Amino acid sequence: MTLAEFVASAIPPVEGRHAAARALLDTIGVMLAGASESAAASVQQVVAQESSGLQCSVLGTRLRTSATNAALANGTAGHAHDYDDMCFVSLAHPSAPLVAAGLAIAELSGATGRALLEAYVVGFEIEARLGRAMNPRHYQRGWHCTSTLGTIGAAAAASRLLGFDAAVSVHALSIAASEASGLKENFGTMVKPFHAGLAARNGVLAALLAQAGLTASGSAIEGPQGFLAAMDSESSALLPFIADLGGRWEILDSGITVKLYPSCAATHPALDALLDLKYRDGFDAADVDRIDIGVDAITPTVLLHEHPSTGLEGKFSMPFCAAAAVVDGHVGLATFAADRLADPIVAGMRERVAMHVDPTLDAGAPPLTQARVQVTLKDGRVLGAVANGARGYPDRPATSEQLAAKFLSCAGVALPETRAREALAALQCIDGAADVRTVIDLCGSGGAT
Amino acid sequence: MTLAEFVASAIPPVEGRHAAARALLDTIGVMLAGASESAAASVQQVVAQESSGLQCSVLGTRLRTSATNAALANGTAGHAHDYDDMCFVSLAHPSAPLVAAGLAIAELSGATGRALLEAYVVGFEIEARLGRAMNPRHYQRGWHCTSTLGTIGAAAAASRLLGFDAAVSVHALSIAASEASGLKENFGTMVKPFHAGLAARNGVLAALLAQAGLTASGSAIEGPQGFLAAMDSESSALLPFIADLGGRWEILDSGITVKLYPSCAATHPALDALLDLKYRDGFDAADVDRIDIGVDAITPTVLLHEHPSTGLEGKFSMPFCAAAAVVDGHVGLATFAADRLADPIVAGMRERVAMHVDPTLDAGAPPLTQARVQVTLKDGRVLGAVANGARGYPDRPATSEQLAAKFLSCAGVALPETRAREALAALQCIDGAADVRTVIDLCGSGGAT
Numbered sequence: 001m002t003l004a005e006f007v008a009s010a011i012p013p014v015e016g017r018h019a020a021a022r023a024l025l026d027t028i029g030v031m032l033a034g035a036s037e038s039a040a041a042s043v044q045q046v047v048a049q050e051s052s053g054l055q056c057s058v059l060g061t062r063l064r065t066s067a068t069n070a071a072l073a074n075g076t077a078g079h080a081h082d083y084d085d086m087c088f089v090s091l092a093h094p095s096a097p098l099v100a101a102g103l104a105i106a107e108l109s110g111a112t113g114r115a116l117l118e119a120y121v122v123g124f125e126i127e128a129r130l131g132r133a134m135n136p137r138h139y140q141r142g143w144h145c146t147s148t149l150g151t152i153g154a155a156a157a158a159s160r161l162l163g164f165d166a167a168v169s170v171h172a173l174s175i176a177a178s179e180a181s182g183l184k185e186n187f188g189t190m191v192k193p194f195h196a197g198l199a200a201r202n203g204v205l206a207a208l209l210a211q212a213g214l215t216a217s218g219s220a221i222e223g224p225q226g227f228l229a230a231m232d233s234e235s236s237a238l239l240p241f242i243a244d245l246g247g248r249w250e251i252l253d254s255g256i257t258v259k260l261y262p263s264c265a266a267t268h269p270a271l272d273a274l275l276d277l278k279y280r281d282g283f284d285a286a287d288v289d290r291i292d293i294g295v296d297a298i299t300p301t302v303l304l305h306e307h308p309s310t311g312l313e314g315k316f317s318m319p320f321c322a323a324a325a326v327v328d329g330h331v332g333l334a335t336f337a338a339d340r341l342a343d344p345i346v347a348g349m350r351e352r353v354a355m356h357v358d359p360t361l362d363a364g365a366p367p368l369t370q371a372r373v374q375v376t377l378k379d380g381r382v383l384g385a386v387a388n389g390a391r392g393y394p395d396r397p398a399t400s401e402q403l404a405a406k407f408l409s410c411a412g413v414a415l416p417e418t419r420a421r422e423a424l425a426a427l428q429c430i431d432g433a434a435d436v437r438t439v440i441d442l443c444g445s446g447g448a449t
Numbered sequence: 450m451t452l453a454e455f456v457a458s459a460i461p462p463v464e465g466r467h468a469a470a471r472a473l474l475d476t477i478g479v480m481l482a483g484a485s486e487s488a489a490a491s492v493q494q495v496v497a498q499e500s501s502g503l504q505c506s507v508l509g510t511r512l513r514t515s516a517t518n519a520a521l522a523n524g525t526a527g528h529a530h531d532y533d534d535m536c537f538v539s540l541a542h543p544s545a546p547l548v549a550a551g552l553a554i555a556e557l558s559g560a561t562g563r564a565l566l567e568a569y570v571v572g573f574e575i576e577a578r579l580g581r582a583m584n585p586r587h588y589q590r591g592w593h594c595t596s597t598l599g600t601i602g603a604a605a606a607a608s609r610l611l612g613f614d615a616a617v618s619v620h621a622l623s624i625a626a627s628e629a630s631g632l633k634e635n636f637g638t639m640v641k642p643f644h645a646g647l648a649a650r651n652g653v654l655a656a657l658l659a660q661a662g663l664t665a666s667g668s669a670i671e672g673p674q675g676f677l678a679a680m681d682s683e684s685s686a687l688l689p690f691i692a693d694l695g696g697r698w699e700i701l702d703s704g705i706t707v708k709l710y711p712s713c714a715a716t717h718p719a720l721d722a723l724l725d726l727k728y729r730d731g732f733d734a735a736d737v738d739r740i741d742i743g744v745d746a747i748t749p750t751v752l753l754h755e756h757p758s759t760g761l762e763g764k765f766s767m768p769f770c771a772a773a774a775v776v777d778g779h780v781g782l783a784t785f786a787a788d789r790l791a792d793p794i795v796a797g798m799r800e801r802v803a804m805h806v807d808p809t810l811d812a813g814a815p816p817l818t819q820a821r822v823q824v825t826l827k828d829g830r831v832l833g834a835v836a837n838g839a840r841g842y843p844d845r846p847a848t849s850e851q852l853a854a855k856f857l858s859c860a861g862v863a864l865p866e867t868r869a870r871e872a873l874a875a876l877q878c879i880d881g882a883a884d885v886r887t888v889i890d891l892c893g894s895g896g897a898t
Contacts, residue, residue, distance in 0.1 A: 142674030174638075178593075181629055183669055
């Protein structure tokens with residue numbers, strides 16, 4: 001089965017749609033939270049001057065714009081806090097682009113909730129297969145998979161929602177292959193969330209152009225000068241990796257990791273362990289002499305900021321995240337607000353957190369998933385724990401309650417609480433929605449802009 | 450001098466502006482001609498449904514849209530016939546993206562003609578330096594320089610027109626680096642002209658976002674996971690190639706090749722030689738027994754269509770182009786219309802044209818620039834010529850008369866003849882225009898859509 005045939009004919013299982021519904025809910029929450037972030041605001045400013053009064057909603061604002069611009073704005077907002085979900089196969093944040101692209105087309109076309117969820121699954125599957133074929137070489141070369149693979153995934157989801165047959169889907173995927181980009185060198189800047197917007201926008205544009213008759217090469221993905229070749233794919237062919245498309249579902253097998261802390265994923269195992277120790281042993285910041293956190297050798301290349309001066313840097317700072325966890329008892333959106341960055345108690349605690357490479361950690365584990373935490377209390381007690389993965393990982397999924405709490409805390413950034421609860425309730429039964437626009441309307445006019 | 454400093458502070462020489470003015474004129478002509486082509490029409494269809502009634506003009510139509518969408522539509526139209534100019538250093542068609550991006554920002558801001566020309570030069574210089582650093586490896590890997598390098602060039606031109614200082618220009622160029630894409634695997638399809646539109650659109654978007662406060666990494670182009678590294682640059686650093694930025698002008702030294710035939714550049718040397726023989730010796734199609742055309746080893750990998758069935762394929766067919774030249778006495782836009790593809794006299798002549806690799810051609814010459822043409826007449830005479838380059842190359846530039854004739858034939862596709870002549874006159878003194886919108890208005894509402 002070709003990618004395009006799959007797009008046209010896949011019948012995602014109900015469990016896949018359930019997983020997609022969770023992802024949708026989670027992602028709309030982080031989009032609403034991100035809508036007032038500066039990267040998202042910049043995009044909104046351009047979008048507003050470009051085209052207002054059009055069909056599609058920028059969530060968390062009063063803006064209405066074109067489908068491509070809505071995808072751009074919502075995708076950027078969805079990744080603005082680095083709080084959106086992840087996939088360890090595509091090495092991408094899958095949902096910010098897929099949901100932003102899907103919402104734009106669904107709003108244009110009045111799709112059902114089920115159609116939106118199936119489109120999500122289709123896009124997710126294709127993205128994961130590309131990831132299996134292309135990673136790790138593709139990622140290591142400097143490409144941000146959220147954007148590169150995300151563009152193809154978004155085009156697939158949009159194509160599916162637009163009801164394309166395989167022949168038209170080929171063109172959409174091939175146009176998308178010529179649009180895909182996104183450099184990891186821009187990590188740690190506003191361009192990282194913008195990459196998610198780009199992927200969504202480019203995927204939507206590719207599908208709309210294919211619908212409008214723009215035709216492309218059938219070999220744009222696998223040909224000698226195509227996407228795999230140019231993009232440093234580990235494998236030069238998709239075949240072994242797409243052989244079971246439609247038979248095996250990555251969204252169920254590999255799963256989606258929900259982030260329960262809005263900080264770099266590399267902080268999550270240590271934060272889990274540290275918060276567990278705190279709740280088990282009941283210490284607080286004043287009791288702590290020092291905290292030592294052992295990590296794998298790759299983590300220090302990601303968590304670069306020992307003395308963060310902005311919230312964005314704080315997300316990539318183990319000392320700051322650990323200090324905030326001990327002082328506040330949790331790590332949430334408010335952790336990365338300016339007042340917490342400047343808080344003298346958090347800063348004082350931060351100086352007593354040390355991160356070091358621990359060679360005794362399981363070398364066979366995936367990067368960034370291990371941590372050894374040791375808390376030395378002033379009374380001389382030494383508390384220790386080893387973390388293997390984190391809550392939110394596919395084998396330790398976020399509970400419905402955790403998901404709902406995260407959604408409400410995120411959506412509350414943009415929406416009044418009653419509206420946020422209505423949106424949550426609507427998203428919890430999205431699979432039965434007759435028209436996704438009823439749900440989008442709940443999220444689209446919060447008043448942030 | 451950094452790229453960004455150059456953007457902010459370059460003082461292009463008057464000769465550079467003159468060269469840019471020629472390029473502008475030439476490119477607006479091919480844009481007008483391309484505006485009714487199918488690739489351009491597809492883009493227009495999306496643009497129209499996305500955002501009509503806005504500030505910027507889609508040349509050759511009545512459409513007004515956003516700056517990014519106008520850049521997308523005009524860039525695509527500019528490359529739709531493969532009749533737009535080339536640069537043998539960037540290995541790109543420089544003007545379609547640079548002019549489309551420049552026009553969009555100039556129309557937004559009411560720029561002077563001189564500012565537009567200086568922005569063109571700035572974008573061209575940066576694109577050429579990137580080409581010196583990155584080619585041929587970058588191009589050979591499968592990247593379409595018109596789109597990849599063109600995105601950075603378009604961002605530079607837009608940044609210049611918006612009056613950015615170096616600090617803001619860095620962000621614009623770095624955002625553009627994360628947007629750049631375009632696969633050669635899509636050559637021979639409508640995605641090839643779309644690449645030029647993408648470059649223009651992405652360049653404009655990068656600049657507008659930088660203006661709106663989106664910030665990026667200062668190392669996005671040269672860093673270890675940046676544009677050069679990810680994009681298979683021949684050199685890992687720009688330095689030797691940008692050392693004389695502002696001191697030496699590529700637009701003058703390397704120059705711009707104007708295409709005098711709307712067919713693949715690899716056909717041009719042979720077409721020049723063949724037409725010269727025809728006019729010198731006065732034969733016509735009925736006199737010809739056969740034509741043998743020797744080319745270098747790379748040409749057959751580009752001119753793939755021995756029996757073209759569409760105009761787009763005809764542009765990449767040496768037998769068809771040579772046959773049409775002999776039958777019609779010239780090669781122009783009409784050569785690739787459906788009636789000429791189907792014409793039995795041209796088809797009969799086409800069967801008597803053979804292309805082969807000639808190992809006696811100058812192996813040191815740049816690819817695609819050599820041809821040995823031999824015409825065997827039915828009376829037994831054998832006429833021969835060797836072509837080294839073609840008319841329109843920088844060392845054999847198109848005359849002002851040739852440029853004007855090409856413009857009128859192109860613009861006439863979209864505009865009434867009197868309007869085309871007015872546009873030509875306005876473009877011939879663009880350097881003194883107080884507001885580029887007066888010129889755009891002449892080209893923007895022809896009535897094709």
